[in-house]
Amino acid sequence: MCGIVGFTGTQQAASLLLEGLKKLEYRGYDSAGIAVLGDGGIRVEKISGKVEKLCEKTMDGAAVPGSTGIGHTRWATHGAPTDLNAHPHLSNDGRWAVVHNGIIENYASLREELTARGCAFHSETDTEVIVHLLEYYDAGDVKTTVMKTVARLEGSYALGVLCADKPGTLFAVRESSPLILGVGVGENYFASDVTALVSYTKNAIYLDDGEFAELTPEGITVYDCSGKQIEKPISRITWDVEAAEKGGYAHFMLKEIMEQPAAVRAAIAPRLRDGEVVLEEFDLTPEELREFNKIVITACGSAYYAGCAARYALESLTRIPVEAVLASELRYADPIIDEHTLLIVISQSGETADTIAAMKECRSRGARALAIVNVVGSTIAKTADWTLYTWAGPEIAVATTKGYTTQLAVLFLLAMSMGRKLGRLDDDRYALLLYDLLRLPKLIQNAIDLNHAVPALAKKYHDSPSLFFIGRNTDWAVALEGALKMKEISYIHAESYAAGELKHGTIALIEEGTPVVAVCCNEALEDKTISNIVEVKARGARVLAVAFRGDRKIVSQANDVIFIPKINTLFSPILAVIPMQLLAYYVAKENGCDIDKPKNLAKSVTVE
Numbered sequence: 001m002c003g004i005v006g007f008t009g010t011q012q013a014a015s016l017l018l019e020g021l022k023k024l025e026y027r028g029y030d031s032a033g034i035a036v037l038g039d040g041g042i043r044v045e046k047i048s049g050k051v052e053k054l055c056e057k058t059m060d061g062a063a064v065p066g067s068t069g070i071g072h073t074r075w076a077t078h079g080a081p082t083d084l085n086a087h088p089h090l091s092n093d094g095r096w097a098v099v100h101n102g103i104i105e106n107y108a109s110l111r112e113e114l115t116a117r118g119c120a121f122h123s124e125t126d127t128e129v130i131v132h133l134l135e136y137y138d139a140g141d142v143k144t145t146v147m148k149t150v151a152r153l154e155g156s157y158a159l160g161v162l163c164a165d166k167p168g169t170l171f172a173v174r175e176s177s178p179l180i181l182g183v184g185v186g187e188n189y190f191a192s193d194v195t196a197l198v199s200y201t202k203n204a205i206y207l208d209d210g211e212f213a214e215l216t217p218e219g220i221t222v223y224d225c226s227g228k229q230i231e232k233p234i235s236r237i238t239w240d241v242e243a244a245e246k247g248g249y250a251h252f253m254l255k256e257i258m259e260q261p262a263a264v265r266a267a268i269a270p271r272l273r274d275g276e277v278v279l280e281e282f283d284l285t286p287e288e289l290r291e292f293n294k295i296v297i298t299a300c301g302s303a304y305y306a307g308c309a310a311r312y313a314l315e316s317l318t319r320i321p322v323e324a325v326l327a328s329e330l331r332y333a334d335p336i337i338d339e340h341t342l343l344i345v346i347s348q349s350g351e352t353a354d355t356i357a358a359m360k361e362c363r364s365r366g367a368r369a370l371a372i373v374n375v376v377g378s379t380i381a382k383t384a385d386w387t388l389y390t391w392a393g394p395e396i397a398v399a400t401t402k403g404y405t406t407q408l409a410v411l412f413l414l415a416m417s418m419g420r421k422l423g424r425l426d427d428d429r430y431a432l433l434l435y436d437l438l439r440l441p442k443l444i445q446n447a448i449d450l451n452h453a454v455p456a457l458a459k460k461y462h463d464s465p466s467l468f469f470i471g472r473n474t475d476w477a478v479a480l481e482g483a484l485k486m487k488e489i490s491y492i493h494a495e496s497y498a499a500g501e502l503k504h505g506t507i508a509l510i511e512e513g514t515p516v517v518a519v520c521c522n523e524a525l526e527d528k529t530i531s532n533i534v535e536v537k538a539r540g541a542r543v544l545a546v547a548f549r550g551d552r553k554i555v556s557q558a559n560d561v562i563f564i565p566k567i568n569t570l571f572s573p574i575l576a577v578i579p580m581q582l583l584a585y586y587v588a589k590e591n592g593c594d595i596d597k598p599k600n601l602a603k604s605v606t607v608e
């Protein structure tokens with residue numbers, strides 16, 4: 001996740017900015033840069049790679065003199081991790097420098113507009129439009145220029161702005177992306193999180209969305225979006241560096257669970273334009289799509305389960321047969337695959353060895369590969385015929401959470417886009433699905449909020465030697481991911497079964513007190529799953545059900561129920577998985593497990 005820092009004072013800015021960037025390294029990044037205003041104007045130093053490399057290049061900042069500056073660590077989204085794409089970006093007249101955290105959703109149209117006016121672009125980033133807008137709107141007054149520029153931006157952004165005409169002054173702007181101002185004595189700072197500030201000051205001002213601030217060594221002035229000065233309270237930072245890295249959460253996994261509304265928004269919002277799903281990176285014509293007579297999804301681990309969950313939406317909306325196959329199996333299966341197969345390859349890291357091998361095998365047979373990947377510039381992203389990034393930001397906990405839900409979000413967009421182009425999705429159904437898609441970030445937040453009882457439930461279930469997860473259809477896919485999450489981080493044996501299969505063997509393992517997690521979010525099949533709940537209860541099971549809010553039927557059948565907001569069944573896995581993640585998390589916490597780094601597991605499995 002990108003990180004930004006800013007400093008104005010009397011000390012040399014560069015070394016302080018580099019120190020701040022080091023504190024933000026934990027967020028994950030692939031390039032870094034600083035811009036400092038000195039006697040000769042703004043000087044930018046940026047590189048792909050680590051902050052350490054930037055320190056070497058700048059002699060720990062000594063080579064970039066000046067006492068006002070901004071810095072950035074970049075996690076690539078728009079454009080590969082290269083020197084040119086790294087921030088800060090500089091305007092063509094060299095008078096403006098910008099660092100940005102977030103995504104400018106309307107960057108494509110702004111870039112077109114500015115290019116038509118003769119503006120030259122030097123990077124592939126969405127951010128670069130901002131610096132050229134600043135130059136374009138330059139009215140001699142920095143505050144007015146910043147306001148005019150910001151008024152043109154759609155999306156999420158935390159911005160740091162430096163202007164050569166205003167030594168000692170920085171502007172910081174916040175919209176749907178965190179930004180904190182550090183209040184010092186004779187110097188002031190900003191940063192995207194408090195880790196970069198705590199070594200310098202414990203006094204902070206938290207900007208709200210739509211607000212912006214002017215920082216000088218002497219003081220900080222905060223404005224609302226209309227430019228009116230407002231009073232903001234100064235808060236005391238109580239976190240140490242370690243707590244700050246995790247945003248105050250006990251573990252990265254919990255932080256990443258909580259980040260899901262924002263992550264899913266980042267995956268979806270830029271791809272919805274005027275009521276249409278727009279996938280620029282996979283912009284096939286209906287004729288080209290009709291060439292595919294089969295879709296094969298391949299992946300490993302949770303990415304495979306995301307494929308299992310989304311295959312129902314893909315099949316239902318495109319009416320093309322879909323199968324999901326584990327990459328480690330597909331690569332040796334002598335699969336019947338040819339140029340009429342669309343291969344969907346899902347991977348958070350983009351580096352999983354089995355997934356890469358399965359993709360190569362299928363492409364050698366003529367299949368064309370569409371990758372759904374989080375890490376920009378990774379092997380899978382570079383090798384596939386097309387790549388849709390999930391834009392989840394870096395995931396630090398080994399057990400994936402926002403990686404999985406953003407994969408689902410992108411797969412749902414894909415299903416809708418393909419179904420629409422193929423003419424197999426009528427307007428009414430499309431409108432209903434679109435309505436749910438637009439609400440997804442909010443619904444995910446609601447699902448998190450509805451789960452307040454999970455820590456107490458975890459106390460009930462944490463000492464079970466074994467748990468079962470059941471469900472049908474989309475619910476079964478969620479049960480698979482639920483059992484995996486539980487195994488991964490709590491080390492408790494957990495099995496997932498298609499509920500209808502229980503009586504073919506597994507039910508023999510149900511004893512007095514055996515916990516069974518029953519996912520019941522597929523309304524058409526709920527009665528069927530309830531009959532399985534009745535079967536296991538008759539053998540002594542304790543049933544924890546996950547169901548849509550307002551479902552009264554389930555309350556009388558299960559011992560405990562966790563509710564999620566109602567949504568179209570095809571999209572329900574993205575909400576139903578939230579209680580699974582939280583349950584695994586709190587059970588593991590209850591059992592004192594090393595949640596972020598579970599034993600024997602790796603975040604990225606680059607060997608077979």
Ligand code: G6P
Pocket residue numbers: 300301302303304346347348349350351352355398399400601602603604605
């Ligand atoms: C590892 C991770 C899982 C992940 C799987 C596939 O096992 O611990 O969280 O689902 O690899 O990784 P990928 O990066 O390809 O999604």
